[in-house]
Amino acid sequence: MAVITKDELSKSVAEEPSMMTGSTPPKGWMETPVQFKPGNYAYPTKVDKLEYLDSQQGVSFPNARVWNPEDEDWKLPANWKEIIINGLADRLDRFRSLKIFMDCCVRCGACADKCHFFLGTGDPKNMPVMRAELLRSVYRKEFTLAGKLLGKMAGGREMTAGVLKEWFMYAYQCTECRRCSVFCPYGIDTAEITMMLRELLHMVGCGINWAMEPVSNSNRTGNHMGLTPQAFKGNVDFLCEDVESLTGVKVNPTFNRKGAEVLFITPSADVFAEPGLFTCMGYLLLFEAIGLDYTWSTYASEGGNFGLFTSNEMMKKLNGKMYAEAERLGVKWILGGECGHMWRVIHQYMDTMNGPADFLEVPKSPATGTVFENAASTKMVHISEFTADLIKHGKIKLDKSRNAHVKATFHDSCNPARAMGMLEEPRYILDNVLEDWHEMPADTIREKTFCCGSGTALNTDEIMELRMRSGLPRANAVKHVYDQHAINTLACVCAIDRATLSTLMSYWVPEVEVAGVSELVGNALVIEGENRQELTEGLRTLV
Amino acid sequence: MKYLFPLVAVIVLARIAWVGSTIPGMQYVFGVDVPYAALILFIGGFCWRVIYWAKSPVPFKIPTTCGQGQSMPWVKRDKLEAPMNTAEVAGRMFMEIVFFRSLWRNTKAGIQPGPVLTYKSTRWLWLFGILFHYSMLIILLRHLRLFVEPVPFLISALDAFDGLMLNPTPELSLYVTDGLILLGLLALLLRRFLLRPVRYISLANDYFPLFLLIGIVTTGISMRYFLRSGVDIIAIKRLLVGLATFKPEITTEIAPIFYSHLFLVSCLLAYFPFSKLMHMGGVFLSPTRNMANDSRMKRHINPWNPDIKPHSYAGYEDEFREDMVEQGIPVDKELPEKADD
Ligand code: SF4
Ligand code: SF4
Numbered sequence: 001m002a003v004i005t006k007d008e009l010s011k012s013v014a015e016e017p018s019m020m021t022g023s024t025p026p027k028g029w030m031e032t033p034v035q036f037k038p039g040n041y042a043y044p045t046k047v048d049k050l051e052y053l054d055s056q057q058g059v060s061f062p063n064a065r066v067w068n069p070e071d072e073d074w075k076l077p078a079n080w081k082e083i084i085i086n087g088l089a090d091r092l093d094r095f096r097s098l099k100i101f102m103d104c105c106v107r108c109g110a111c112a113d114k115c116h117f118f119l120g121t122g123d124p125k126n127m128p129v130m131r132a133e134l135l136r137s138v139y140r141k142e143f144t145l146a147g148k149l150l151g152k153m154a155g156g157r158e159m160t161a162g163v164l165k166e167w168f169m170y171a172y173q174c175t176e177c178r179r180c181s182v183f184c185p186y187g188i189d190t191a192e193i194t195m196m197l198r199e200l201l202h203m204v205g206c207g208i209n210w211a212m213e214p215v216s217n218s219n220r221t222g223n224h225m226g227l228t229p230q231a232f233k234g235n236v237d238f239l240c241e242d243v244e245s246l247t248g249v250k251v252n253p254t255f256n257r258k259g260a261e262v263l264f265i266t267p268s269a270d271v272f273a274e275p276g277l278f279t280c281m282g283y284l285l286l287f288e289a290i291g292l293d294y295t296w297s298t299y300a301s302e303g304g305n306f307g308l309f310t311s312n313e314m315m316k317k318l319n320g321k322m323y324a325e326a327e328r329l330g331v332k333w334i335l336g337g338e339c340g341h342m343w344r345v346i347h348q349y350m351d352t353m354n355g356p357a358d359f360l361e362v363p364k365s366p367a368t369g370t371v372f373e374n375a376a377s378t379k380m381v382h383i384s385e386f387t388a389d390l391i392k393h394g395k396i397k398l399d400k401s402r403n404a405h406v407k408a409t410f411h412d413s414c415n416p417a418r419a420m421g422m423l424e425e426p427r428y429i430l431d432n433v434l435e436d437w438h439e440m441p442a443d444t445i446r447e448k449t450f451c452c453g454s455g456t457a458l459n460t461d462e463i464m465e466l467r468m469r470s471g472l473p474r475a476n477a478v479k480h481v482y483d484q485h486a487i488n489t490l491a492c493v494c495a496i497d498r499a500t501l502s503t504l505m506s507y508w509v510p511e512v513e514v515a516g517v518s519e520l521v522g523n524a525l526v527i528e529g530e531n532r533q534e535l536t537e538g539l540r541t542l543v
Numbered sequence: 544m545k546y547l548f549p550l551v552a553v554i555v556l557a558r559i560a561w562v563g564s565t566i567p568g569m570q571y572v573f574g575v576d577v578p579y580a581a582l583i584l585f586i587g588g589f590c591w592r593v594i595y596w597a598k599s600p601v602p603f604k605i606p607t608t609c610g611q612g613q614s615m616p617w618v619k620r621d622k623l624e625a626p627m628n629t630a631e632v633a634g635r636m637f638m639e640i641v642f643f644r645s646l647w648r649n650t651k652a653g654i655q656p657g658p659v660l661t662y663k664s665t666r667w668l669w670l671f672g673i674l675f676h677y678s679m680l681i682i683l684l685r686h687l688r689l690f691v692e693p694v695p696f697l698i699s700a701l702d703a704f705d706g707l708m709l710n711p712t713p714e715l716s717l718y719v720t721d722g723l724i725l726l727g728l729l730a731l732l733l734r735r736f737l738l739r740p741v742r743y744i745s746l747a748n749d750y751f752p753l754f755l756l757i758g759i760v761t762t763g764i765s766m767r768y769f770l771r772s773g774v775d776i777i778a779i780k781r782l783l784v785g786l787a788t789f790k791p792e793i794t795t796e797i798a799p800i801f802y803s804h805l806f807l808v809s810c811l812l813a814y815f816p817f818s819k820l821m822h823m824g825g826v827f828l829s830p831t832r833n834m835a836n837d838s839r840m841k842r843h844i845n846p847w848n849p850d851i852k853p854h855s856y857a858g859y860e861d862e863f864r865e866d867m868v869e870q871g872i873p874v875d876k877e878l879p880e881k882a883d884d
Binding site for chain 1: 545595596598600601602609610611612613617618619620621624625639643645649650654656659668672734738739741742743744745747748818819828829830831836837838839841843847849851852853855860866867869870872873874875
């Protein structure tokens with residue numbers, strides 16, 4: 001599909017009538033049905049993927065069928081309405097967050113212009129409060145006295161096929177980034193609501209393939225790319241060769257090795273595609289530099305948990321591999337690579353879902369002796385925490401001049417920032433590996449950081465225009481530092497970011513490339529016995 | 544329509560009490576029966592709703608962190624925005640509830656040709672919210688003097704402070720908060736009319752409480768400053784003290800404006816638990832704000848944690864064993880001996 005040009009899109013965002021540019025739709029939102037057109041929705045899940053997942057223990061993805069969002073008839077199961085209402089009742093019973101978020105919103109609008117989807121599309125239903133109202137209106141009608149008695153007057157409405165379509169549209173125009181939650185006086189987290197919407201949609205077989213296929217791959221092969229063990233190992237081996245030819249350092253990672261001290265798990269994109277590959281080379285060099293006793297696993301070969309974007313149960317099922325493998329291999333603790341939502345799952349869900357990990361030890365850095373008390377229960381440490389600790393204790397030698405070609409800014413990924421509170425560690429690392437880096441404007445970083453616009457499985461080409469719109473706030477802030485400081489690199493600690501921001505930058509700010517923080521560490525590392533070439537572009541240099 | 548119906552509803556409610564209270568015998572209904580019924584609905588409904596919420600567990604620890612979390616000792620962490628323990632959580636909640644911390648953070652986004660996105664701090668909502676809520680709190684406390692005898696010193700001091708000390712025109716004995724609450728309410732209402740996005744998202748049940756509160760405030764103000772004839776403060780106090788001590792009596796005729804005021808207050812009380820006004824209770828229970836960000840340090844228990852096992856390693860190895868052996872990746876179970884042929 002031809003993607004709208006940057007000039008056209010720029011004009012459209014800034015000038016065409018939308019609620020961002022100052023026009024109000026003539027009709028109320030309940031009277032405005034959604035319209036599916038090529039390009040504004042992600043494709044439904046393929047039948048075989050859904051059937052495979054439905055056959056798995058503990059999860060349910062029923063009603064697989066071929067259907068098309070553009071069709072009038074979605075071929076819903078006959079009792080679909082009942083399924084949805086019962087599903088909602090069940091979730092209200094299981095999640096206090098849902099009840100509170102349904103009942104407490106005062107529609108003050110503080111969240112309205114905080115969402116990157118709203119900023120880029122100007123579509124009123126992309127205001128976080130509206131996104132929640134799509135569900136809340138049905139909740140009111142079915143579960144509250146006022147809604148039952150007064151109906152529309154109390155903001156309640158019937159569950160109809162039109163409402164379901166609306167849910168599908170707007171549940172997949174939210175990257176669950178939680179930026180809106182920061183500004184809400186009650187901390188209402190629209191991500192929680194979107195997650196519920198997606199779960200409900202799955203109950204009637206309405207999911208998107210870009211979420212479900214990676215989930216299905218992760219379940220079967222261990223990683224979302226569907227890499228078999230030999231492909232996975234082959235890719236890492238290939239990177240080792242690159243590392244050796246660039247730096248003269250021979251690295252020999254092991255796979256599925258029992259008795260290693262540390263199990264290392266990173267998003268599989270890091271071994272699969274640029275620019276993640278360079279980040280992966282950074283990890284390999286770092287571990288070599290400190291002589292870490294670690295192993296990769298081909299079975300638990302995915303850090304990113306696409307289950308988070310589908311259902312609670314699926315998230316648990318995929319996450320369970322990390323502990324299962326750590327136990328099988330008899331490692332002491334787990335080290336995790338750079339990934340946003342992977343860390344949301346590890347930080348906020350893993351221990352609850354799949355703990356206690358009492359077969360592991362509280363992580364202790366073998367190089368510095370630092371005990372990571374903050375991971376005392378999950379036994380899983382973030383690579384940025386680990387690296388920052390190494391630097392602080394002077395355990396690695398860094399030469400900033402080797403990053404002379406890099407003028408960077410730093411993108412806080414939504415999840416590490418808003419779900420973990422990891423803000424300083426990557427910055428500390430950047431301070432130590434770069435001569436020069438600049439922050440984006442204060443309203444767009446740290447807890448106020450803007451999403452890449454394509455997280456939660458929206459990183460798919462059929463919605464490219466939507467992605468370029470929703471990524472605009474992030475890109476615009478990068479453009480600002482680019483204009484002021486001529487930066488050429490956008491550093492981040494997330495694999496989805498590395499994929500989506502690369503696309504986003506090549507569209508909006510083509511002069512800027514995307515790099516993982518560990519790549520910049522790898523660039524700067526001075527390793528004993530190395531025989532490093534003149535690398536004008538660090539680990540990216542072609543030799 | 545969205546605002547017309549609530550507006551009319553509030554006017555009608557005020558009229559009902561106004562006219563109704565002039566019918567002989569009905570003063571008791573509006574002065575005693577209705578307020579008691581409203582109070583029962585309020586307390587009962589409030590408890591019911593909080594219990595309804597509390598019945599659902601909080602399966603996961605999902606705080607929104609708005610600052611640096613716990614890490615290594617040398618990384619300076621933000622105790623209030625990424626709290627680690629109960630005391631810090633209490634601190635965060637205090638900032639939210641007492642100072643509306645999250646609204647203080649508010650920004651307003653804009654788009655200029657380019658496109659260039661801009662963000663600037665905007666604290667109007669914070670200001671109007673604070674004006675309204677705090678004025679209401681003080682007014683509520685002030686009203687206590689009508690319910691108790693003798694009036695506690697703190698209440699009369701507050702009363703004097705609000706009415707006299709702060710007042711630029713003490714001879715009129717205007718309450719500062721009467722003006723401020725009206726200002727706050729009107730500004731909040733104006734926001735709903737003027738700000739496009741807010742107008743679009745507003746429902747009838749956003750306008751209704753605003754009109755109701757404005758009705759309460761205006762009837763209250765009118766009674767005190769403009770329609771004083773027939774408003775016998777002694778009789779009112781006798782009625783209210785009677786209500787508070789469960790020995791209600793109506794001694795003298797009181798002017799209808801008083802019953803309008805009281806009836807609107809009763810409506811608010813009765814409406815409260817079944818509406819968004821319950822944010823007053825909900826703000827304490829929001830899991831994104833009232834939980835410590837220590838989920839990697841301390842295990843949080845989900846009472847309904849389902850029994851779900853990952854796709855097993857054994858199943859995985861069965862599928863890929865040959866490849867793994869070929870690549871020299873260790874396996875748990877060796878390949879079966881090749882049958883000689
Ligand atoms: S900021 Fe919170 S309370 Fe206000 S409209 Fe948004 S979700 Fe509702
Ligand atoms: S979670 Fe993020 S994407 Fe979703 S509504 Fe909130 S700001 Fe928008």
